[in-house]
Amino acid sequence: MKILLELAYCGSAYHGWQVQGDALTVQKILQDACEQLFGYRPPVTGCSRTDSGVHAKQFFCTAEGVFSVPVDRIPAALNTLLPEDVSVLDAREVSLDFHARYSCTGKEYFYDICISRYRDPLTVGRAWQYCRPLDVKRMNQAAQYLCGKHDFASFCAAGSSVIDTVRTVSALTAEQAGDHILVRISADGFLYNMVRIIVGTLVEVGRGAMPPEQAERILYAADRSKAGPTAPACGLYLNRVFYS
């Protein structure tokens, strides 16, 4: 049978989701816990490859095999075996043709920027400690150019092997709450480092180094070097994953 696990994790200690050699990854930690619980290592497929240091409020993966524990008790059983920075929130059976990644119809990320004058020790590793004021209105003006169906090649890390760089961004907003600016973005799919490059670009606009309209010119250039820097991983959260 195939089960769909809903996870949440703090990514600070992990080299992202995907198993890569001996590096500590969330996939490895989960497979270790599965091996302890079920006596073997089921194949596990994630909905996304989050980067090193990126967090997830919601992340889905499937596991395939024969499970000796009733599905509704799997979360509690795995949680006793997982470290405190990874949790299983839900488990349910899915059909064998369900694919954690390819069945996904969209995702929502948010990015947390802390703009207090000095770093906030309670959000270090959880937010970009930017420590300078940003103009949220300008950031939202720039964001409007990026909403809709566009070629996001300028917002894709150099070296990515993806050929089709067209994606549809259904929402992109920046909102200030106290000393934090939260950037929210939803799309049908994301290119490698796309959210972090978009945030890095919006921050360039917010600090006055770029006019908001430049976001449109960057899009049309289809050239990574025209966009802003890649924002640090620690502020990025995969927030929701959509399946039809």
Added chain:
Amino acid sequence: MKILLELAYCGSAYHGWQVQGDALTVQKILQDACEQLFGYRPPVTGCSRTDSGVHAKQFFCTAEGVFSVPVDRIPAALNTLLPEDVSVLDAREVSLDFHARYSCTGKEYFYDICISRYRDPLTVGRAWQYCRPLDVKRMNQAAQYLCGKHDFASFCAAGSSVIDTVRTVSALTAEQAGDHILVRISADGFLYNMVRIIVGTLVEVGRGAMPPEQAERILYAADRSKAGPTAPACGLYLNRVFYS
């Protein structure tokens, strides 16, 4: 001269504020940074002795001595020498008779309880992972009995040497936001473990193990054993410190 430093810190790695032998404390870390910056170890007095694992969004301490750096540049200078989980937010000169602890007229704490079914990996160490529902209305009913000027002997850790256990609680509320319940409490002063015992008691009421009116009976008993358990340190934040 005497300077007043405003700090914030994540208490997870520290045995509280106060220097105790070789234990890692926030006071020790701050004095280490001062020694590096000024070439000697100025005496430092805090506004409160926070417990091991307790956090501070705002904490004040004074330092006395001759400072070779202009006061307005001290925060940035100390922050480069402090670990990421401690920040200096402000520095200003105060009169020599100002006392970080005795000049304080009141404090506000908040306590964060996470009630999601499974632990939230993003707030582990930052909130009490209670993982069961709580009735916030009942918690607020109980809280009303504790507001005002009362003898809080029942809400003081056994073994405390304080003689006068009368304090005035000016506000005590519980509020739910998503999967979190935030308990806020302001008072002119706090007994040892007072907030954590009050929260532990409100949780007993919230889960249905005590009627709200019992809070009043606990107050009158002036007996620690009548109150609820001491809530874990990790959910507690010193939020604001008041000086006249």
